[in-house]
Amino acid sequence: MRLVRPYTLFRVSVMMAWLVLFGLLLKRDYFIDTLRQREAQVLEQHAQESFLGVYFNAARIGYVKNSFTQTVESEITLTQEAYLLLNILNEHHPVRMRGRAFLTSGYLLKEFSIHFESPFYRMDATGEVEGTTVHFVIDTGKERITDSVSLNSPPFISTNRRAYLLDASLHEDSKIKVPYFDPILLTGQDAVVQYKGRDKQIIQGRIYNLHRFVESYNNIRVSSWLNDEGLVVKEETPAGFVFIAEPEFRATEISKNGPELLSSVxxxxxxxxxxxxxxxxxxxxxxxxxxxxxxxxxxxxxxxxxxxxxxxxxxxxxxxxxxxxxxxxxxxxxxxxxxxxxxxxxxxxxxxxxxxxxxxxxxxxxxxxxxxxxxxxxxxxxxxxxxxxxxxxxxxxxxxxxxxxxxxxxxxxxxxxxxxxxxxxxxxxxxxxxxxxxxxxxxxxxxxxxxxxxxxxxxxxxxxxxxxxxxxxxxxxxxxxxx
The missing domain is CATH 3.10.620.30 (C8orf32 fold)
Structure with a gap:
């Protein structure tokens, strides 16, 4: 009988971990008042960059970079780059993602392109929104897939800018429903987000008084802490992954000996x-x-x-x-x-x-x-x-x-x-x-x-x-x- 290495048996374990890591799980909840879109604040600079370090069991294993540019028509271009170095049974697997999305001034998705690459796999996708329908094309190098996804309302893309969650009428335990589109899984659903009030967090030795939100979909809970400007300062996902806002030099300093992933799940x-x-x-x-x-x-x-x-x-x-x-x-x-x-x-x-x-x-x-x-x-x-x-x-x-x-x-x-x-x-x-x-x-x-x-x-x-x-x-x- 042919020998099977342990990691070949448990692909879903790895897949689940890195998809959760990117916040790429389907979001299915069908109740609670729909989000009232806030007016977007004018960007202070022509282009703004921010970085999130990605941690697993206290070791930095990757980063996410977001760049925003605003046009004269008040539309926004989001350029996103992510890199992970995953340790799977002591073999290192780099995962890279580059994407660009064109958004309205209220962060609603208009069109996007994305490139995803890991060992033995790559994917390119493009798409555009017409009303509440996202039309897209996927190219894996072996197959070209054309499809569409219909949503209940025009979709957001989840980024580290979430000022739309901070409404003047917000109170503890209030819930809102946010229509998100996932440009990697190419799926869209509504996520239910609950405001948990102010919460003091010690992050890298500093005390922050932040707004805490808990996002729920399919019984999965992701906690996010936002500052008063609506920027994500910290985010915790299942299986021990944590995103922390930090400067570029720190976020991009990746551990070459990160903790092994399979055993964690x-x-x-x-x-x-x-x-x-x-x-x-x-x-x-x-x-x-x-x-x-x-x-x-x-x-x-x-x-x-x-x-x-x-x-x-x-x-x-x-x-x-x-x-x-x-x-x-x-x-x-x-x-x-x-x-x-x-x-x-x-x-x-x-x-x-x-x-x-x-x-x-x-x-x-x-x-x-x-x-x-x-x-x-x-x-x-x-x-x-x-x-x-x-x-x-x-x-x-x-x-x-x-x-x-x-x-x-x-x-x-x-x-x-x-x-x-x-x-x-x-x-x-x-x-x-x-x-x-x-x-x-x-x-x-x-x-x-x-x-x-x-x-x-x-x-x-x-x-x-x-x-x-x-x-x-x-x-x-x-x-x-x-x-």
Whole structure:
């Protein structure tokens, strides 16, 4: 059996951390008074620059640079640059982002361009806003995707300038709803922001009396501290990341030996994992964040009762079993699972040519992906066509490519995400499920498991937007053996 390096199993752990780090999680809340846009103050200088140092476990691992320029028409150009040096199992992975956005005087988005680059991945995107719809084009070098996102109202881009949150009528515990567009994930939703009043913070030896806000989306809470001008002085995100406003010379002094990332988002197991050989069932006791909702926990091979989750290993259907009917969504093509791509179709047909049954097709496709993808951490937005071309990736790339090939072969397939066990702890992970014989059956092409072992605990179904909901679990999920 081919050896799998630990980081290849836990791509979602890394992805979750750096996306949270950039504040790039989907924002979904549907209540509370909508933000009343304040008049933007005139910029004091023709161009203004500011820096935020990015810290992880007290070590500076990157920075974000914001530059604002105002035109004679009172429109604003935002130029943003970010750099991270991520330590993943003691290998350093630089992540770079450059972007430009044209904003109205009230910081509403008009158009943007962005370049994102990490080892083995790059993405360029451009877009513009028409009313409440953002039209965009993504180019990964392998695939060009054209799409649009419809919002409830014209979108903001979240920057370190948030004077629009400081309203004269603001009072402690008041809540506002801010429509944001994320130009990296290319998604848009409303975020609920709650004002927590004045809060004294000691930052790098100085005492500040700041305005504290807590932004909530998908049960994820990000705390921000603003000065009286609405500039972000400090921001804390899940998994231990902190942004601090500081001068350029300090923000750009990056630690070359930053703390290891994967271990920070692992979930230690309370108790001893029993020998799984021959076992058909196992029970765990889960401790989840307050008010979190994960319907997939009580679904398919998983049964939840209170804080006890029981996982039952699926029986594979016999060789004559047919695929499930009525699963059109799990057969469809999406922006990142390109079922209709000629390259995907051709590869799927060539691989399953000698597979007589649906189950044999699943085995063939799963085995081919396991053996033919170089198992490397790829920090980017996974899509099947890019992965087919690069033949590199870890669990999210494996899951996206398997979904595209299997759907092209007529097998209803979905991507799922949750945690799986390795070396004494649970790590965030992505895998697949196929529908056959009227049942959903787990498939892990990263580990070559059909069905996936009993330590795979599913929290969500779906692509990147759904997977990011498990960001709410970072630092809060607890798992214990319940036997």
């Amino acid at each position: 692992s979930v230690p197991l309370a108790g001893t994992m029993p020998d799984l050989a021959g076992r058909k069932e196992i029970s765990f006791r889960l401790q989840l964040p307050e008010n979190s909702v994960f319907p997939a926990l009580d679904n398919d091979r998983q049964h939840r009762e209170g804080d006890i989750l029981t996982v039952t290993l699926e029986d594979l259907p016999d060789e004559t079993a047919q695929v499930c009917q009525g699963q059109s969504a799990e057969l469809s093509s999406t922006s990142y699972i390109q079922v209709e791509s000629p390259a995907i179709k051709q590869m799927a047909l060539s691989l399953i040519a000698q597979a007589p049954t649906p189950l044999e097709k699943v085995r063939t496709l799963s085995q081919w992906i396991y053996l033919n993808l170089e198992k490397r951490p790829v920090l980017g937005l996974p899509d099947a066509l890019t992965t087919l071309g690069s033949r590199k990736g870890d669990c999210n790339e494996h899951a996206a490519l398997f979904a595209a090939l299997a759907r092209s072969a007529g097998i209803p397939t979905r991507v799922v995400a949750g945690v799986t066990f390795h070396a004494g702890a649970f790590y965030y992970h992505a895998w697949n499920e196929i529908c056959m014989g009227e049942n959903w059956i787990s498939v892990d092409t990263t580990k070559n498991e059909l069905p996936a072992d009993l330590t795979h605990i599913k929290f969500v179904h779906g692509e990147i937007g759904e997977q990011l909901k498990i960001g709410a679990l970072l630092g809060k999920l607890r798992v214990a053996i319940a036997e």
